[in-house]
Amino acid sequence: MQRRKSPRSVAGAAVLALVASGALAACGGSSSAAGTPTLTWYINPDGGGSDPTKGGQAQIALECTKAAQGRYRINFQQLPNSASDQRTQLLRRLAAGDSNMDLMSVDPAFNTEFAAAGYYAPVPQKMVKQFTQDRVQSSIDASKYKGKLISVPFWANTQVLWYRKSVAKQAGLDMTKPVTWDQLIAAAQKSKTDIGVQAALYEGYSVWINALIEGAGGHIVKNPNATYESIQLGLDSAAGKAAAAVIAKVAKTGTGGPAVGSSQETQSLNLFQGKKTSGFLVNWPYVYAALKSAKVPWLDDVGWTMYPRTVDGKPSTPPFGGIEIAVGKDSNHPDLAYDAASCITNEEHQVLYMVSTGNPASRKQAFSDPKVTKAFPGGLAALIRDSLDKAATRPLSPYWGDMSTALQQRFSPPDAVGPNTPAAAQKFILDVLNGKALL
Amino acid sequence: MTSVVENAKETPARKKPKAVLSDRARSERALGWRLAGPAFFVMLFVTLWPIGDAIWLSLFNYRLTDPAGRKFVWFQNYVTALSDPLFWQTFVTTFAIVIFTLIFELIFGFAIALVMNKIVVPRKTLRTIVLIPYAIITVVSAFSWRYAAEIDTGFFNHWLNWITVGGFPLDYNWFGGRWSSLFIISMSEIWKTTPFMSLLLLAGLAQVDSSMEEAAQVDGATWWQRLYKVVLPNMKAALMVAVLFRTLDAIRIYDNPYVMTGGANETMSLSMLVSNETITRVEIGMGSALSVILFIIVLIVAAIFVRGFKVDLTGGNK
Structure with missing residues (x-):
């Protein structure tokens, strides 16, 4: 039987040609005719x-x-x-x-x-x-x-410590001086409020871990410019252990809220807005505008100060x-x-x-x-x-993406973090970078 | 369907290899090459070349963003992958989904095929209706099932709560654990691909000669006996082809777990692991090694079916 092109197939071909030319035009050069x-x-x-x-x-x-x-x-x-x-x-x-x-x-x-x-x-x-x-x-x-x-610096972000003036006063915490994480946890326990932190399995958790380690005078990566074979990590150190201790304490005392392991920026802000849990929060500056647009009645009671210190006597390094x-x-x-x-x-x-x-x-x-x-x-x-x-940047290593994911995995859930976590994370990161473990 | 017929014709010819070809057969064969040859070479180019490239790349420790760090490591990627707990976790997840979905798709698919085979009146309408889930894009159906099972937007918990007269908790988080997540993922798969299964099985059922069934009925065989002794043996080829296709398809599962859990709570499938290594981490070497492993797994499964169950892919009719 002789087949003739049906109108449908002709139409199909026309559509195809149109789509193809449209796609080509979309990919076209960046200079306009003018x-x-x-x-x-x-x-x-x-x-x-x-x-x-x-x-x-x-x-x-x-x-x-x-x-x-x-x-x-x-x-x-x-x-x-x-x-x-x-x-x-x-x-x-x-x-x-x-x-x-x-x-x-x-x-x-x-x-x-x-x-x-x-x-x-x-x-x-x-x-x-x-x-x-x-x-x-x-x-x-x-x-x-x-x-x-x-690259060209465009905008810059950093975290500060947000607190309720009344809660800090009630807990007897002097906010005019730099505060440490230990003091914050004690104050939150005393006032039965929470500290909003970010500890879900995502980049924000690495932001917190890095800030804690830098605040204790350590660095996650000692030689950020090195290749993956010669890279040296500083997780398994006194600074790493100090950071792990803070995370463990926040999680185990329950001051990080009931779901600290799935807490991102929004959840931690919600905790700070909660009636019973509102006490302390580490978060980016958008918090102020967010509280303002949420029309919280206690906006005058909100205070802000420098990021908390990991160890007493050492200035903090905010994220x-x-x-x-x-x-x-x-x-x-x-x-x-x-x-x-x-x-x-x-x-x-x-x-x-x-x-x-x-x-x-x-x-x-x-x-x-x-x-x-x-x-x-x-x-x-x-x-x-x-x-x-x-502020301290996260490690400026080309492998930070993998390191960060590996770090979050080994530090999750936060209430399982212990003194051996930094060493385990360090070994895992090096294995991943050298192709000896999957991520 | 012409290819099937031709193949079936050629099969006996292949069995006597030394036969002298007639002129006509030779020219037919030449014509066949001229017609199919170009497509055959294009196929070779677009399949064999990438496969070969993937095998070559899998021998390197190679990250796309770190070309200078590219290093030939022989089979280290394979050793790493096969000795890594994450790989075996995704392996177990994938095959749990494959086996669970296959069993239910077979049962439901066969039941639907039986109904479609017997019903005469709205035959076309029925077949169209049955095919609707299969026509829906997997990502869309995955989102529908996700929203249906989630606590805030979902209705599953409300229905289960109503059925069990309040016994089922309204705030049950289906995506909070490994097996409950896999259950919803599998349900979505079953819902979506059972129509495909039933159509393949319907094709098989149609091949069963109704006179054989009638003969069995006359001899006093019950419905079950007819099903087991007459219908199933006669549609074995179609049945096995359907099972093979679905198995190979299910091993590659990606969209459903990706949309529903994103791989959380140990619900990552093998394909997701491959994409994570290749696309997200741009570890081309490790990603290629995992793809090759996945390819070999598919080959092994196909070999088991073809050799073990004697599935003949070329012809359903004997």
């Missing part, structure tokens, strides 16, 4: 979302496009919500040599990994000074690998977070991209971003801007700036 190069900026979701009027990265993209006066146009693409999904997406494109990877908002947890893999275009020598000027120290640390600047701006090595316009990065991270945009999204600036000047001191009142802005200057 001659204005388009830079693609992969942004992590923030308070502004994709709305260019909410003061988020979307608005900064629009403003910098205007400021460029036709030299370039910034087009943004939103990354997934979780940091690990962001990493996977960026990594795939970078590894495949995507020439549209002009600008990226990168989490410090995998910034070093990408730089070590050679995925970034080098920062122009003449711009290094501009990108490090007036920045808080921790954000500069997080943007360096092997002593060289690899560091935030976002760096990086330029992909296969970008068609690395120079324009760095120009755009300079616009994105200028003081005006730092202030705008801090005020609208609650994410602190990396520029010190921004913290004394009247708009910022209004949004972060009562010395909160100054506290965040000080905390950022003293």
Whole structure:
């Protein structure tokens, strides 16, 4: 039988052709016909979302496009919500040599990994000074690998200790002086309140463990620039044991709340908002805006101070977070991209971003801007700036991703943490890095 | 279905290898190569080459983001994988799901096939309705089952609570433990793939000559005896093909546990482990080694079926 093309198969072919051409157009070059190069900026979701009027990265993209006066146009693409999904997406494109990877908002947890893999275009020598000027120290640390600047500090995050003034008073804790974790736990027990911490199986738990170890004068990784074969860990040390002791004490005394093993930022904030459990909390600065918008009646009773000390007499090293701006090595316009990065991270945009999204600036000047001191009142802005200057980054090793996952696994659940946990974690991490254990 | 018919025709010819080919047979064979040859080579290119590449990469300690640290380690990845408790945990999880789902899919699938085979009136409608779960994208069905079983959005707990007159706790967390999570994952799998099973079995049932059944009935065989002595032996080929397909399919399970638990509480399947090593950790060497191991497991299972149960994949009709 002679088969003739049915109308349906013709239509099918037409649809296929359309889809194919559409897909090709989507993959098309980054230069538009008009001659204005388009830079693609992969942004992590923030308070502004994709709305260019909410003061988020979307608005900064629009403003910098205007400021460029036709030299370039910034087009943004939103990354997934979780940091690990962001990493996977960026990594795939970078590894495949995507020439549209002009600008990226990168989490410090995998910034070093990408730089070590050679995925970034080098920062122009003449711009290094501009990108490090007036920045808080921790954000500069997080943007360096092997002593060289690899990315541009954008915003910087740090945790502070939030507390109820009345609870601290009732427990007899003097909050004008630096407090230790032991004092906090005792105060929480005495006042029958909780300390909000992050100890679920996720990156936030590693943030806590790292801050505790750094606070005791130790480091998880002694030589962050080393290869996986020669890397040396400092978990199995006095500092590691001191950190494990704090975690075990918080979990075993029940001061971390009933579900400390599944507590992330939100759960710990809920604990702080709970009527009976509200006492202490270690968390990022967004807490203030969150409490304000939740209209808690006791906002005046909320106090804030420097992150607690791991050991008495040694200054604490608060956690560091935030976002760096990086330029992909296969970008068609690395120079324009760095120009755009300079616009994105200028003081005006730092202030705008801090005020609208609650994410602190990396520029010190921004913290004394009247708009910022209004949004972060009562010395909160100054506290965040000080905390950022003293903050310690997580280990800047290209293998941090694996280390962090392994660390969380061995430190979970928190109430099973004991004096031998750091040594066990250290052995496990080294096995994983050397391909002798699965993760 | 022409290929099946042709294959069936060729089978006796293969059994006498020294037979001289006639001109016609030779030209038919040449035509066959011309028609199928290009596709055959494309198949070789897109399957054998990646498989070979994966085997080669599996001999390295190689992380995509650390090209300088690439090191040839012979079979160390295999030794690590096979001696690691995490691998065996995913192995047990995967095969627990395979065996549990297969048993229930067979029973339910066969029951549905029997009904579909007997019912005449709304035959097409019935077959369409039965196929609906199979037509739903696995991720979507996984999310539906997850929401149905969760404490806040779910209705399972409410139904069970109502059936047991309050005996079943309303706040029972199905995804809080290993076996309860695996139970929901398996239920979702069964719900989704039973239609596929029933269609394959229906094809087998249709092959059973009804006159044989009638003869058995005349001889006084009961319904069970007819099922065991007449129907099942006559549809063995279709039955085994269905079981083999489902087993191989179920070994690769990924979407359901990924969506429902993300691998928490020891519910990670072998495929999830492979993807975790390859995509998330970008440990290409270890990921390739695990893929090769998974491939070998599939081969072993297929060999057991084909050799052990004498499944003939080329022809259902004898």
